[in-house]
Amino acid sequence: MRTFRSDGAGWAAALAVALSLGGCASDPVAPRDDLPPLGRDDVANQAGLLASVLVNVAPELVRAGFEPQGKDTYTFDFTGEVAGSLSLDFRCGGPEGTPCSHDQADWGRIWTPEPEGLYLAAGTDVTIAVDLDLAGTIDQAISVAVVGGSGVLRAGEYETNWSVAGLVVATSGYPAAGTLTATNGAHAVVVNFAGTGTAAVTVDDEVIGYVDLDSGVFTPAS
Amino acid sequence: MSMIDRLRRGAAPAAVLLFLPLAALAQDDGDDDLRALLEQVGADYAEAYISPFIHAHGPNQNSALYHTASVPGTGLHVTIGLKLMATQLDENDQTFRRVLENVEVGGVLPDDPVYDPYREETGTVVMSGPTVFGDTSVDGRVTVYVNGLPIYTDHTIPGLVDTRWVPLFAPQVTVGSVYGLSATLRWFPDLDLSDYGKSSFFGWGLSWGASALLPELPVDVMIGYFEQSLDVGTLLGTQATSLHLVVSKRLHAVTVYGGVAAESSELDVRYEFAGYDALPGSAGTVAFSVEGAQDRRLTLGATVGPVNAEISHGKLTTFGAGLLYGF
Numbered sequence: 001m002r003t004f005r006s007d008g009a010g011w012a013a014a015l016a017v018a019l020s021l022g023g024c025a026s027d028p029v030a031p032r033d034d035l036p037p038l039g040r041d042d043v044a045n046q047a048g049l050l051a052s053v054l055v056n057v058a059p060e061l062v063r064a065g066f067e068p069q070g071k072d073t074y075t076f077d078f079t080g081e082v083a084g085s086l087s088l089d090f091r092c093g094g095p096e097g098t099p100c101s102h103d104q105a106d107w108g109r110i111w112t113p114e115p116e117g118l119y120l121a122a123g124t125d126v127t128i129a130v131d132l133d134l135a136g137t138i139d140q141a142i143s144v145a146v147v148g149g150s151g152v153l154r155a156g157e158y159e160t161n162w163s164v165a166g167l168v169v170a171t172s173g174y175p176a177a178g179t180l181t182a183t184n185g186a187h188a189v190v191v192n193f194a195g196t197g198t199a200a201v202t203v204d205d206e207v208i209g210y211v212d213l214d215s216g217v218f219t220p221a222s
Numbered sequence: 223m224s225m226i227d228r229l230r231r232g233a234a235p236a237a238v239l240l241f242l243p244l245a246a247l248a249q250d251d252g253d254d255d256l257r258a259l260l261e262q263v264g265a266d267y268a269e270a271y272i273s274p275f276i277h278a279h280g281p282n283q284n285s286a287l288y289h290t291a292s293v294p295g296t297g298l299h300v301t302i303g304l305k306l307m308a309t310q311l312d313e314n315d316q317t318f319r320r321v322l323e324n325v326e327v328g329g330v331l332p333d334d335p336v337y338d339p340y341r342e343e344t345g346t347v348v349m350s351g352p353t354v355f356g357d358t359s360v361d362g363r364v365t366v367y368v369n370g371l372p373i374y375t376d377h378t379i380p381g382l383v384d385t386r387w388v389p390l391f392a393p394q395v396t397v398g399s400v401y402g403l404s405a406t407l408r409w410f411p412d413l414d415l416s417d418y419g420k421s422s423f424f425g426w427g428l429s430w431g432a433s434a435l436l437p438e439l440p441v442d443v444m445i446g447y448f449e450q451s452l453d454v455g456t457l458l459g460t461q462a463t464s465l466h467l468v469v470s471k472r473l474h475a476v477t478v479y480g481g482v483a484a485e486s487s488e489l490d491v492r493y494e495f496a497g498y499d500a501l502p503g504s505a506g507t508v509a510f511s512v513e514g515a516q517d518r519r520l521t522l523g524a525t526v527g528p529v530n531a532e533i534s535h536g537k538l539t540t541f542g543a544g545l546l547y548g549f
Contacts, residue, residue, distance in 0.1 A: 026538035028312040029277035029515050030353050031270045033321035036346055042370025049371065126365075126372045156365050156372035157348060184370075218369075 035157055037185045044189045044201050044209055045218045046153055046160050047182035051191045051199055052216030053118065053130055054180060056082055058169040061108040061138060061145040074102065076110075084118035086110055095135065108145060109135040116154060129154040134164065143171050146178075153182070160184040167193065174199075174213055256354065257457050259379045261496040265508045267364070267378060268491065270320040272354045273512075275388065278309040278538060280487020280514035282390035283425070283450045283462035285309075286542035289523065289530035290477050291444035291470035293402050293431025301396040301548035305408075308389040309540040316356040316386065322347040327366050331374055343368045349378070355388070356381030392423070402434030408450055425450030427464075444468045459490040462514075466521075477525040479532075487514030 038046075056078070060066060066076040066088055074088040090105030091097040097107065112118055116129035131154075136147030150163040160182050167178030175193035182189055191211055192200045201209045201218060209220040260268050269276075286305040328341035351362020362378035398404025408425035427448030433439060449463040463486050470479035492509040516537040523532025528547060534540045 024535045024539050026310055026312045026315075027515075028314040029538070030273045030315040030318040031320045032314065033319055035321060035348065036323050038370045045369040045371060126375050128371065155370060156367060156375070157350075158367075158370065 038158060038160075038187065040187045040189065040203060040208065041218070041220055043160065043182055043184045043187040044203075044211075044220075046155060046158075046184070047162070047180060047189050047191050047201060048211035048218035049120065049128065049216040050130065050153055050160075050162055050182060051180055051193070051211050052213055053082060053120065053132075054164060054167065055174060055213045057086065057110065057118070057132065058134055058145070058147055058167055058175070059171060060086065060088065061110055061134075061136070061147065062143045062169065063171050064102055066102075073099075078118065082118055082120055085113065086117065087113045090138075094137075103140065106138055106140070107135070108138050108147075109133070110147075111149075112151075126156075128156075134167075136167075145169050158184065256382055257493055259354075259382060260457075260491070260493050260508075262379050264495060265510050266320060266322060267349050267362070268493075268508060269510055269512060270318045270349060270353070271351075271362070271379070272489075272491065273318065274311050274315040274353050274355050276489045276512045277515040278311060278388040279390070279452075279460050279489060280462045280485065281309050281516050281519070281534065281536065281538045281540045282307040282388060283392075283452070283460065283487065284448070284464040284483065284485045284519070285390075285521075285534055285540045286392070286530075286532065286544050287406070287427065287448050287464060287466065288429065288444065288446060288468055288479070288481065289525045289532075289544055289546060290472075290479055291431065291442040291468040291481075292433065292472070292477070293404050293429055293442075293444055294399050295402055295431075295434035296400055297398075299396075299398050299404070299548065301546055303394050303396075303544045303546045305392045305394055305542065305544045306389065307392070307540055307542045308387050309538050311355060311386045311388065311538070313386060316353055316381070316384075317351065318353050319348065319350040322349075325366075327368060327373075330366055337374065340368050340373055345369075345373075351378060352381035354382045355385050358382065358384050392425070394425075396429075398429075399431070402431040404429050404431075406448065421454045423450075423452045425462075440471075442470045442472075444470075456492055459492075460487065462487040468521075475526060479521075479523050479525070481521040483519050483521065484517065485519065485536075486517060488512070489514070 060076050066074040076086045078084050089109045090100055090102045091107045092100035092105055094107050111133040112131050115131060118130040120128040130151060132151035134147045134149035136145050138145045147167050148165045153160040153162060162182040164180045168176040174195055174197055176195040178193045180191040190202045197213050199211045199213055200207050201211055207221055209218055211218050285307040323346050324344055325347050327343050327345040330347060331337040345366055345368040348365045352360055358381045361380050363375055364378055365372050365375040392408045394406055394408045396404055396406040406427045410423040412420055412422045414420050427446055429444050429446035432443040446466050452460045464483050466481050466483035468479055468481035470477050488511055490511045495506060495508050519534045519536035521532055521534040523530055528545060530544045532542045
């Protein structure tokens with residue numbers, strides 16, 4: 001014969017289930033599509049834009065076109081198609097040396113002090129942001145710096161990591177040497193600077209196109 | 223404005239609130255109601271924007287349909303109830319992101335010569351921002367990408383009501399029974415809402431209690447079917463159906479019940495595009511239908527005197543309660 005006690009145990013279990021259900025959250029139902037992965041040429045296109053930014057930014061280490069911010073630090077404000085502020089730090093005796101004036105330093109660093117420090121106007125109400133941190137040696141005798149570093153390109157919701165190595169910049173002209181590597185997803189493309197206004201873009205040492213360093217436009221190899 | 227006008231303008235929105243979760247839907251300030259917002263975006267954006275409401279209205283309508291599995295055998299029995307349901311949304315449903323790939327961007331971009339170099343290109347359109355239940359102070363955004371770079375972006379619309387709860391009220395009456403069969407109606411008089419048109423709410427259902435046939439069962443058992451429609455003028459139309467199996471047991475003053483249900487729902491949306499979003503298909507009349515995501519549920523609840531409360535869990539979790547009067 002069933003008793004209230006046994007019934008009660010059953011219903012208590014049911015209520016326990018009910019209470020546990022109370023902790024069951026609803027599944028999300030609003031669409032949350034993934035961004036489609038960038039293709040190789042898409043990353044190359046971004047790399048081209050980055051290369052043109054570097055051509056503008058990196059020479060500031062030897063141009064001395066910046067403004068003193070404090071005793072040993074400087075800022076440079078970009079305007080126009082590239083906008084934003086950069087900080088500069090100069091040392092005598094290498095990166096661990098003492099701060100010194102820019103025209104005596106043998107080492108320098110240039111970076112965006114704020115996230116998304118540089119903006120590129122890419123259209124109506126569209127901006128592409130670049131974070132960068134470059135540093136390298138300076139040869140005051142010939143006004144040339146050899147720099148490396150890295151950063152992030154934020155193109156809308158896409159973020160592309162990049163690094164640069166052996167970039168040789170002077171007060172004018174295009175980088176005489178160096179490479180820029182942009183990586184997004186499965187694709188890593190390399191821009192090879194060679195002292196001219198056009199740089200070859202390679203993937204696994206195969207040339208896939210060229211970048212106009214003035215416009216940043218990537219043109220696939222035919 | 224006269225007192226009569228004030229009453230007239232206030233009565234309709236108040237009535238709409240009886241069966242609509244969108245409190246601001248009834249606002250009449252021209253810029254912040256649902257239709258005014260939807261008219262600024264195309265179908266793809268609108269569908270994503272109101273998706274939490276699309277998928278929550280069905281579970282709401284299909285909730286609180288019963289409060290016991292006990293159906294008297296034969297005789298006149300009437301139960302009048304006011305039911306309140308509320309679906310709790312996942313916090314991620316306050317925002318959305320919809321991506322359209324391989325779009326011919328020439329049909330998306332504004333008529334501005336600066337975009338001429340891109341008109342023959344194929345690209346990606348990313349729509350993102352608050353849903354209808356998202357942040358009311360933040361605009362959504364549509365961004366067009368070509369070759370990995372954004373070339374155009376535009377602000378869209380903010381959220382309408384910042385909440386994770388989608389409520390619904392429904393008056394209902396159950397009349398029975400003949401050989402364990404009873405009928406239930408949910409209904410509200412048609413309303414002529416000046417800004418939305420004629421709005422109506424109607425639902426009907428049948429329930430059959432097996433106890434009349436199998437009185438020796440240790441618990442009451444009932445099967446039921448219910449279907450409902452709710453129209454808000456020409457803007458929204460909803461349909462919901464539920465086929466459910468319920469068991470209950472009376473324990474002193476408490477009746478504990480549980481049920482399983484197979485259910486479906488659909489929401490139709492129709493409005494005239496009048497905005498600045500140039501997405502494909504956004505010109506003229508925008509109309510689309512979307513099926514609700516939830517197709518089954520488990521319900522557990524209890525009735526004490528004139529009050530019942532329950533929780534249902536399917537794809538979404540819905541809470542229900544009712545105030546009952548029977549004779």
